Amino acid sequence: MIEWFTWVQLAVAVAAGLLCLILGLAGRVPGDLANGSLALVELLLVVQLVVAIAAPAFGNEPTGSVLEFYTYLVGALLLPPAAVFWALLERSRWSTVVLGVAALAVAVMVYRMLQIWTVQQA
């Protein structure tokens, strides 16, 4: 896990989450901006997955439970597609809010992943 990348990812997820919450509460149906921000969150999660798989080969080992780390990562990977699928299915302002909830949940999960990798003792 690359720490600076994870912080960038965390900032993007929080920003996307707040953006979608604001757009949704302002009454906007999910548009390219909201869906695009979730796509970016998902893309960074895929990069994180690749980094996590490769990192141990470069001597960058997690300090905590590998199983728990990947449970969070796989769970986080499921959220943005599910929320966007929902947003495409039902075009209402609340779907935009749901996109925001999904992005914020990803942010919490990424933070937990960072803790597991860097400070949790197995």
Add this chain to the structure above:
Amino acid sequence: MRGIGRVLVAVYGVLALAAVGRSFVQIASKFDEAPLAYALSALAAVVYVVATVALIRSGRGWYRVAWLTIAFEFAGVIVVGGLSIVEPSLFPHDTVWSRFGHGYLFIPLVLPVLGMWWLATHRPVPAEREADAA
């Protein structure tokens, strides 16, 4: 389930995912350490999943299931949360309900209240009117 209720379902879905994930990790890696606490975690996870499904589906049957599961969650978070503070030795290992859902930003405490409020204000329409509407 329409409107802002969609957001409630989404938060339920996320909590169900979190509970299933944590329970999976606990059972896969350290079930022997605290079988009771971890079995309880698994039960709670299943109930969250059923509650999420029940909120999505319509009809009187699912409405009743939603009430049952959400009331069960509320009882769980109150009883286990209370006991974990008064008598911490009973729950040395964390469950989703320990200290009123402290490890989950207290969402397990707040969510059932919102869920029951939603159910109380959105009763299903009687069968004959449902047929009329369709």
